Amino acid sequence: MNLCSVLKFKRGLIYLMFRYQIIIEYDGTNHSGWQAQKNGKSIQKDVEKTFSKILKKKIKISGSGRTDAGVHSKNQSAHFDHENLILNKNKLISSVNHFLNKKNISIKKIVRKKKDFHARYSAKERIYEYIILNRDAPPILYKNKVWHLRSKLDIKLLKKGAKKLIGTHNFNAFRSSNCQAKSPIRTLKTIKITKKKEKIIFVLRSKSFLKNQVRSIIGCLKYVGENKWTIKDLEEVLKSKNRNSCAPPAPAQGLYLSKIIY
Numbered sequence: 508m509n510l511c512s513v514l515k516f517k518r519g520l521i522y523l524m525f526r527y528q529i530i531i532e533y534d535g536t537n538h539s540g541w542q543a544q545k546n547g548k549s550i551q552k553d554v555e556k557t558f559s560k561i562l563k564k565k566i567k568i569s570g571s572g573r574t575d576a577g578v579h580s581k582n583q584s585a586h587f588d589h590e591n592l593i594l595n596k597n598k599l600i601s602s603v604n605h606f607l608n609k610k611n612i613s614i615k616k617i618v619r620k621k622k623d624f625h626a627r628y629s630a631k632e633r634i635y636e637y638i639i640l641n642r643d644a645p646p647i648l649y650k651n652k653v654w655h656l657r658s659k660l661d662i663k664l665l666k667k668g669a670k671k672l673i674g675t676h677n678f679n680a681f682r683s684s685n686c687q688a689k690s691p692i693r694t695l696k697t698i699k700i701t702k703k704k705e706k707i708i709f710v711l712r713s714k715s716f717l718k719n720q721v722r723s724i725i726g727c728l729k730y731v732g733e734n735k736w737t738i739k740d741l742e743e744v745l746k747s748k749n750r751n752s753c754a755p756p757a758p759a760q761g762l763y764l765s766k767i768i769y
Contacts, residue, residue: 534611577759584767632768654761660732668731669698682717722756
């Protein structure tokens with residue numbers, strides 16, 4: 508059996524299935540998040556409906572992870588199985604994007620994968636990016652794409668605070684109250700902070716993140732950067748493991764799922 512296929516059993520018959528990875532870019536502004544839900548406009552549901560329409564088969568998409576309402580993606584990764592070999596991927600991309608682009612979703616790439624590939628469980632690292640627009644004037648070109656802050660942030664303090672969060676910690680104080688992860692222990696590999704003119708860009712890398720972890724981290728670092736908190740205050744929040752000690756999470760519109768590494 509070809510390693511790029513999987514077996515599907517239905518009514519006593521064996522179907523040969525082929526697995527495909529798709530890379531998705533989307534603007535999450537008008538969506539309720541990635542995950543399909545009964546009462547909500549989700550990215551996953553729109554992608555599934557479109558692929559099912561074009562391929563004339565019910566297609567189920569499995570993503571690398573959820574993004575919340577308003578969060579964007581540069582390279583969300585997902586996979587699906589299909590009983591037919593897709594010979595012309597460019598044509599399929601063009602066909603699905605004809606419908607998805609109207610919903611601010613774009614399929615960037617389709618790649619045939621081995622049968623054991625899984626968009627979520629095969630991931631070795633996830634990279635998120637957060638953008639703050641630090642100026643007086645509100646954004647027009649970047650509306651719903653950045654967190655607009657008028658208060659000036661101290662880039663040196665931001666970097667000092669970020670260093671205290673790198674490594675393996677109990678991030679219970681930095682996750683939402685309805686986070687379903689069994690353990691709050693996560694290893695934050697890096698937080699890179701750069702200032703480019705009016706923008707402050709945060710890049711966070713980890714194998715996995717808790718729900719609202721990135722936005723909570725940015726919210727706390729914002730307090731440090733504007734001198735509302737000291738570095739010691741930030742350390743105390745981490746040690747507390749108490750969600751109530753955390754600063755308000757940064758808004759969703761500044762957050763981007765940047766890349767999934769396998």
